[in-house]
Amino acid sequence: MKYSITVTLKKDVLDPQGKVVENTLKNMGLNSLKSVRQGKYFEIEVEEKNEKVADKEVTQMCEKLLANLIIEDYKINKL
Amino acid sequence: MNSSVIVFPGSNCDRDIAVALERMQFKNKMVWHKDTTLPKSDLIVIPGGFSYGDYLRSGAIAGKSLIVSEIIKAANSGCLILGICNGFQILTETGLLKGTLLRNKNLKFISKDVNIKVINNETKFTSKYNSNQILKINIAHNEGNYFTKENHLEELNKENLIAFKYCDEKGVVNDRSNPNGALKNIAGIFNAKKNILGMMPHPERMIDKMISNTDGINLFSSLISK
Numbered sequence: 001m002k003y004s005i006t007v008t009l010k011k012d013v014l015d016p017q018g019k020v021v022e023n024t025l026k027n028m029g030l031n032s033l034k035s036v037r038q039g040k041y042f043e044i045e046v047e048e049k050n051e052k053v054a055d056k057e058v059t060q061m062c063e064k065l066l067a068n069l070i071i072e073d074y075k076i077n078k079l
Numbered sequence: 080m081n082s083s084v085i086v087f088p089g090s091n092c093d094r095d096i097a098v099a100l101e102r103m104q105f106k107n108k109m110v111w112h113k114d115t116t117l118p119k120s121d122l123i124v125i126p127g128g129f130s131y132g133d134y135l136r137s138g139a140i141a142g143k144s145l146i147v148s149e150i151i152k153a154a155n156s157g158c159l160i161l162g163i164c165n166g167f168q169i170l171t172e173t174g175l176l177k178g179t180l181l182r183n184k185n186l187k188f189i190s191k192d193v194n195i196k197v198i199n200n201e202t203k204f205t206s207k208y209n210s211n212q213i214l215k216i217n218i219a220h221n222e223g224n225y226f227t228k229e230n231h232l233e234e235l236n237k238e239n240l241i242a243f244k245y246c247d248e249k250g251v252v253n254d255r256s257n258p259n260g261a262l263k264n265i266a267g268i269f270n271a272k273k274n275i276l277g278m279m280p281h282p283e284r285m286i287d288k289m290i291s292n293t294d295g296i297n298l299f300s301s302l303i304s305k
Contacts, residue, residue: 014181016185017186037198064143065135070226
């Protein structure tokens with residue numbers, strides 16, 4: 001099974017990289033821009049055939065390593 | 080006293096800290112991250128550097144290495160643990176210290192000597208310093224912007240768990256004397272039992288007048304005389 005995972009900083013955590021990208025886009029004249037938050041993207045493939053077990057394992061991967069839950073949120077999508 | 084310095088791929092302050100420890104009469108051993116046992120240690124140091132090239136997050140990969148479960152066991156039985164710079168980042172990733180270190184607010188790698196103030200000098204790490212003593216210590220990091228949850232910040236204040244704060248040469252703690260955006264200018268913290276210290280500044284670089292100053296020495300002399 002294949003999953004995609006995005007990890008982003010929580011709303012109340014300052015994202016200086018996102019801010020710089022936002023300012024640059026605005027400086028380029030892209031005026032409709034409201035805000036930018038930068039994150040990380042992972043594609044993960046697991047051997048497990050049982051969907052529930054696989055889902056659980058991927059959740060563990062996110063919580064134990066891929067995201068730092070103090071500052072980051074994660075979203076899991078099935079591909 | 081026996082000390083161990085943990086070495087990861089990408090550690091680059093491991094030799095500096097070993098020199099500092101040996102000069103202060105510690106019997107030091109270097110420990111590779113893949114080792115599964117620790118030598119008998121009164122002090123374990125996680126040195127600065129860029130373990131695993133800072134992949135994923137600073138300290139995230141090193142925080143899951145084999146030796147870490149031994150470090151956690153030692154910490155729980157009261158062994159002193161010192162994490163400097165990347166070592167501080169690793170300690171937060173293992174959960175031994177709460178909070179985390181975000182990218183510097185100005186997005187720049189900062190390498191310079193800064194002033195820090197000793198906030199709590201009643202610990203095994205800081206007893207040879209005076210309370211509110213101002214030190215000049217080098218920092219060299221990209222992710223030193225300490226952040227933690229509101230309730231933990233309250234605990235840090237209430238339990239006197241803040242070790243050092245960034246300040247100016249007169250000791251003023253404010254935004255102007257904050258190099259990296261760290262919450263409340265925090266440069267170093269203890270765990271609740273005060274046997275673990277994580278700090279971004281590098282005391283091991285401040286032990287010799289020839290190359291810098293000697294403001295770091297008292298951290299090691301506090302530890303050796305504990």
